[in-house]
Amino acid sequence: MRKIVLAMSVSVDGFFEGPGRELDWHLVDDELHQHFNDELRSMSAFLDGRVSYELMAGYWPTADAAPGASGPMAEFAGIWREMPKLVFSRTLERAEWNTTIRREVVPEEIEALKRQPGGDMSLGGADLAATFMRHDLIDAYHLYVHPVLLGRGRPLFPDSASRTALVPAGSRTFGNGVVLLRYTRRPPRTSCGTLPRPESSSRATDTDRLRARDGRQRRVDGRGRGPGVRPAACPAASRAARPAGTGRRPRGR
Structure with a gap:
């Protein structure tokens, strides 16, 4: 192209x-x-x-x-x-x-x-x-x-x-x-998709749920919710002057 x-x-x-x-x-x-x-x-x-x-x-x-x-x-x-x-x-x-x-x-x-x-x-x-x-x-x-x-x-x-x-x-x-x-x-980035939901079993702790929720928030608004938090990573998709005395311009402007 x-x-x-x-x-x-x-x-x-x-x-x-x-x-x-x-x-x-x-x-x-x-x-x-x-x-x-x-x-x-x-x-x-x-x-x-x-x-x-x-x-x-x-x-x-x-x-x-x-x-x-x-x-x-x-x-x-x-x-x-x-x-x-x-x-x-x-x-x-x-x-x-x-x-x-x-x-x-x-x-x-x-x-x-x-x-x-x-x-x-x-x-x-x-x-x-x-x-x-x-x-x-x-x-x-x-x-x-x-x-x-x-x-x-x-x-x-x-x-x-x-x-x-x-x-x-x-x-x-x-x-x-x-x-x-x-x-x-720069080529446009691809969509990162959505994070998986935390497990609904008792093995999913409150900390797990908080981390997953915070990760989703960062993916939505592109920034961490508190100071110093980096956005979640997302992989990217793989003429001149006028010649003297003429008053006219060559290409390249």
């Missing part, structure tokens, strides 16, 4: 863009851009919102034909053109470059996409990412942490009433100081 991967550049204090939508704090050199290319080449599709798609479509289709274009930037232009793209928008009327428009994020349709064969899918755009998070559709997070504290701006992760458990899946420090942190979703 293929995964949906959110790859975003963020500041140390969690913002993906400054208060004026500026991205001049993104540090993208050839090493990091080549890494983006290597990561994205293995994807089977790009999933974008309208704003992200229009930024990309306004620059990358012909970026490799620009005077002096070479290296990772020219290489990414070909990757972007050839990659199948899904754009989620209620207003976009027309899209080119191997792009399909969808009007709504329908969780059942996204889950069906994930069950299809092929590589993982790269999710782009903070607004679309927030929608996918709300529907619990993101399987992996690749956070490119740039060495800066912005102080204010737009946070990557919106407020949420739910908690998402993650598992560290690796890290890498690049020469320019950017640190990649990889996380995947």
Whole structure:
């Protein structure tokens, strides 16, 4: 089953863009851009919102034909053109470059996409990412942490009433100081079932009954009834910056 991967550049204090939508704090050199290319080449599709798609479509289709274009930037232009793209928008009327428009994020349709064969899918755009998070559709997070504290701006992760458990899946420090942190979703725990009832014979002492009752309580509310009591054990089930001078963003945000 293929995964949906959110790859975003963020500041140390969690913002993906400054208060004026500026991205001049993104540090993208050839090493990091080549890494983006290597990561994205293995994807089977790009999933974008309208704003992200229009930024990309306004620059990358012909970026490799620009005077002096070479290296990772020219290489990414070909990757972007050839990659199948899904754009989620209620207003976009027309899209080119191997792009399909969808009007709504329908969780059942996204889950069906994930069950299809092929590589993982790269999710782009903070607004679309927030929608996918709300529907619990993101399987992996690749956070490119740039060495800066912005102080204010737009946070990557919106407020949420739910908690998402993650598992560290690796890290890498690049020469320019950017640190990649990889996380995947933690698998859900299985139900522990119920504890057996204490024996009804005279051999079941009051202490036995108290222990069984206390164990059931811990399994129900997830905590001990007194201070210092641990919950009962339950086995678990077995894209980047804008290139300089262009005002456009490569993938990885």
